[in-house]
Amino acid sequence: MTEPVQPEVQMSISAVERDTGISKDTLRVWERRYGFPDPERDSNGERIYSLEQVSRLRLIRQLLDAGHRPGRVIGEPMQVLRVLADQVRVSASSARERVRERATDPSIDGLLVLVAARDASRLRAMLDMTLLRLGLESFIHDCASPLTRAVGEAWARGEVGIPEEHLFSEALQGVLREAIGRVKVEHGSPRIVLTTLPTEAHGLGLLMAQAILCLERCQCLSFGVQLPIDEIAAAATFHRADIVGLSCSSLMGTNVLLDALADLDARLSPDVRVWLGGEPQVGSRRLPSRVEVVTDLRNVGARIRRWRESDVGSRGELAPAVAAMARRR
Numbered sequence: 001m002t003e004p005v006q007p008e009v010q011m012s013i014s015a016v017e018r019d020t021g022i023s024k025d026t027l028r029v030w031e032r033r034y035g036f037p038d039p040e041r042d043s044n045g046e047r048i049y050s051l052e053q054v055s056r057l058r059l060i061r062q063l064l065d066a067g068h069r070p071g072r073v074i075g076e077p078m079q080v081l082r083v084l085a086d087q088v089r090v091s092a093s094s095a096r097e098r099v100r101e102r103a104t105d106p107s108i109d110g111l112l113v114l115v116a117a118r119d120a121s122r123l124r125a126m127l128d129m130t131l132l133r134l135g136l137e138s139f140i141h142d143c144a145s146p147l148t149r150a151v152g153e154a155w156a157r158g159e160v161g162i163p164e165e166h167l168f169s170e171a172l173q174g175v176l177r178e179a180i181g182r183v184k185v186e187h188g189s190p191r192i193v194l195t196t197l198p199t200e201a202h203g204l205g206l207l208m209a210q211a212i213l214c215l216e217r218c219q220c221l222s223f224g225v226q227l228p229i230d231e232i233a234a235a236a237t238f239h240r241a242d243i244v245g246l247s248c249s250s251l252m253g254t255n256v257l258l259d260a261l262a263d264l265d266a267r268l269s270p271d272v273r274v275w276l277g278g279e280p281q282v283g284s285r286r287l288p289s290r291v292e293v294v295t296d297l298r299n300v301g302a303r304i305r306r307w308r309e310s311d312v313g314s315r316g317e318l319a320p321a322v323a324a325m326a327r328r329r
């Protein structure tokens with residue numbers, strides 16, 4: 001007895017589309033352009049594909065998903081496609097391994113990997129852990145500030161997008177706000193009103209400055225970002241501020257910044273200083289005499305000491321002691 005001949009299983013174009021995820025249109029285009037796939041025709045003239053061709057199409061699909069270009073893989077024989085697919089699998093699993101390794105790496109690069117992977121909960125946990133390990137001052141100088149810049153650079157290179165940047169900003173704001181809540185000073189001096197100019201939405205630098213100023217025993221009152229200029233002046237008067245601290249990113253144009261500072265200068269009472277942090281683009285332009293550019297947070301402690309030793313500062317420092325003596329008499 002002879003074995004019955006198994007009719008070769010062949011698939012219609014719709015079945016191939018369902019199986020491989022490659023659309024009918026694309027299958028027809030490849031056939032015209034690359035000569036593959038090369039289907040036979042059934043009795044109705046419809047395309048029918050052998051299983052061997054469908055397996056090859058599955059591998060091609062995997063390789064395209066992994067970033068290979070159609071022109072480089074479609075004409076390749078099955079053996080070559082298998083080798084390429086193996087390489088893709090190996091590099092995907094070692095990339096996953098690298099992310100796992102880096103997920104417990106507290107360096108800037110390690111944290112950046114978590115930002116890029118949108119791993120918000122692990123990022124928050126690593127930031128909290130780094131804060132505990134370094135203490136607030138070093139956390140800001142050695143982690144929060146360089147990490148924020150690294151995220152900005154990664155964004156400019158197209159390695160992270162706006163959603164990753166927002167997730168990162170949320171996580172860092174959360175950590176900084178909690179830390180500030182723990183070190184906030186009620187009756188320190190100088191008294192500093194913190195905010196940004198009306199067109200400035202970047203607020204992370206402001207939070208970093210607030211944290212350092214609180215550690216220096218300043219009494220900070222932060223209004224968050226984008227306070228109108230007349231309200232900045234009114235807040236400074238109402239809270240008897242010694243200093244108005246403004247944070248400004250490089251995004252703000254020089255003329256907009258100078259106009260805003262001139263407007264604020266005209267509204268503030270004479271004793272109030274203005275400290276301008278961030279990356280203000282002032283070039284060599286003249287600033288109102290009360291305005292100082294304070295872009296390096298590491299020097300803020302020395303500045304505060306100088307302010308306390310100045311005439312205005314020593315009046316402020318002595319005021320509580322003088323009041324206490326007057327009460328005792």
Ligand code: B12
Nearest residue numbers: 148152169201202203204205209245247250251277278295
């Ligand atoms: C985080 C971030 C964002 C976040 C802001 C979140 C938030 N709540 O703050 C989001 C995602 C919302 C954002 C949006 C945008 N951003 Co943005 N952003 C940044 C990034 C990465 C960090 C900015 C920051 O917080 N820096 C804080 C610290 C690390 O740096 P610093 O400003 O130099 O401040 C230090 C000191 O000077 C000091 N300091 C700061 N403030 C103060 C204040 C006082 C009183 C004192 C004493 C000290 C002090 O402390 C800091 C620590 O050392 C920067 C990259 C960068 N290089 O800064 C881009 C960057 C500023 N953004 C940029 C852009 C283009 C934008 C968008 C226009 C993007 C878009 N297309 O939507 C929008 C604009 C938003 C708006 N309406 O203004 C560009 C600006 C380019 C330019 N110069 O033209 C930058 C430079 C990114 C880049 N490399 O291109 N951004």
